[in-house]
Amino acid sequence: MNVLQIHNLYRFSGGEDAVVDNEMKLLTEYGLNVKQLHFDNKQINAGRLFFNKQAYSRTREAIREFQPHVVHAHNLFYQASPAVLKAAKDLGVPIVMTLHNFRLICPAALLLRDGQICTKCVNLKFPAHGVYHACFQDSVPKSLLLSTFLWYSKVQGIWKDSVDRFIVLTPFIKDLFIQSSLGVGGEKLIVKPNSTDDIYEDTEKVPPARQGFLYIGRLSREKGVHLLLEAFQGLPEKSLTIVGTGPLEQELRDLAGKNIHFRGEQPRSSVAELLRTTKALVFPSLCYEGLPNTIIESYAAGTPVIACDNENISKLVNHNYNGLLFSSGQVKSLIQAIEDYDMVPREDFEKCARRTYLEKYTHKINLENLLKIYNSVVN
Template sequence: MNILVAHNYYQQIGGEEQVFLAECNLLESYGHSVYRYILNNDQIETTPPLELLGKTIWNWDVYQEMRSLIRQQNIQIVHFHNTFPLISPSAYYAAKAEGASVVQTFHNYRLLCPNALFLRDGKVCEDCLGKVIPWQGIQHNCYRGSKSASAAVVTMLTTHRLLQTWNRQVNAYIALTDFARDKFIQGGLPVGKVFVKPNFVDPDPGIGEGKGGYALFVGRLSVEKGIDVLLEAWAQLSTKIPLKIVGDGSLASEVNRATQQLRGIEWLGRRPMDEVYKLMQNAQFLIFPSKWYEGLPRTLIESFACGTPVIAANLGAMSSFVTPYETGLHFQLGKADDLVTQVEWAIAHPEQILQMRQNARTEFEIKYTSSESYQQLIKIYEKACIQ
């Protein structure tokens, strides 16, 4: 099968880029011809605002390039990861014009929410869910804290809702969890077009022993990731179990300040994946305090692959991913005191945590391997071709 996989890179490389690359490599390993179409958000800095608005709604250059590439390479499937803002929905029309089937993976909630997170002022917000014109995104400056930038996103969403782009130009959507699928259907997408396929991890890092005697956080240091909750909890926990933090982001200065005030916190910054895997394998458990619904972070799957239980906020994807007292624990969203309670329980029950390690690893082997992901992806492609 000839497959074109398209992705609009973010300025800060993250999980979506990892999934994009991993899925391309996976398809090639099974003998498919994979062509990559990539744009990068670094171009935004040199693009005048009005021109950027136009491209966000409909990028004629991408439309022409995409049609030409599909025609030349006899592409059968065009699989999109992120199209915002430079690839634009015009790429869907290009694919359909050339007779290719269109698949779109949802890594966030951009189609339903201008800031893509269902998060405002540090709390879950669904004000724009189901609205043809998500005007409240402009009212609250939801995208990048800017009214003009928010207006650009809302204009793009409204234009393509009125054109029925999301219903007519895409053959199949991939949601990463049942929770996400339900949200997109609630937002108006056709039930029969939204399928669930989680992310995967390959190569398999292997199970660890968890004997490092520390808790671990891996991720972006930003508001939506619940860094404030993490640090507040460790103000009470630092003498009971050390915390290692891997990652970087806008709240790096606050994390650095916490390391100076609390002896039990160590900030390691960005680390190569082989080091991250070793840290996961040796961690007693992973902490995941995110404040937004999430898609399905690779960090969670990587933790299970390493046999490391997860203590996560009871919200969105995390609610179904972690089974309490089997593969990890839940704490109340945004409640540092409850996170403290769950960590203290984990410390006091080493035998149960040991069993959770095996359960987490088993969950990975059943649901999140490359072979399982490939089988699911091909079935979705087949369904897309007959939509």
């Protein structure tokens, strides 16, 4: 089987880019022929958001040359545009598309405004609230342009008529899109989680004692890391290691006590070692998120997760099984969860975290699910 991946790269490489490359690696190792067609936003032309003729031509050329059995689209904003879908349809190639975020129903893509979850535009064909609140890049003109595109694409049926199967990352996200203004039925929305490397070390040696707590991620307000810092200021006897960079880094460093340690960006090998030796990963995000790589990486290491209890994350972390939940955005609740976690034996939590990875997030399971989806549209 030949698979053509189409992906508009982000200006700063992130989780979605890694997922695309990971799936290419899995498919190639299995024996499939995979070609990647990349676009980027180095030169953004507003008109191309609706239909990029150059993207259409490049996609037609790639399809004629490679002869794919299926096109797998990922991010199409902004230079790829829906033109790549039309090119595939015009040449009779079925299309699978992964919805990594909420961009098709939210101008901000996060369903977050002013530090609070916001779903006001989910059921609106024209996301007017996104314009009023300048949700895209804090700009009313840019928000208006993007919102107009989202309205136009829904009215024209671009997504529901072009794409044969949508991949979503969690059952909650599937339900959200079914109830949205996108107009796509549940039969087209398939839940397929991502996967991650197995970083667990099963050795006869006595494992190192787990110490402290760990945060991995962008240092920005929507990730809730400022609340995490506040919580550990109230827990001076407990240690927190922070991995990552972002706009809040200097502010957080200025406020941090001696029990909070900043490690900046770290290579994957170092992150894996930190996950294997920490008591728990703390995940305080204020967003719904998708399927955070840090959570499934933590499970791969047999490390429990202390996470916010929003409607999506609470389905990924099972309270008192593979971690603990706290009230989203509430510092006192987070402090209580950390204190509670330190008062109970962790061995069962760690076994359950590891079991969660083996049952849901291995590369083998991901590959099997991906092949089922491809076969369902090819056949």
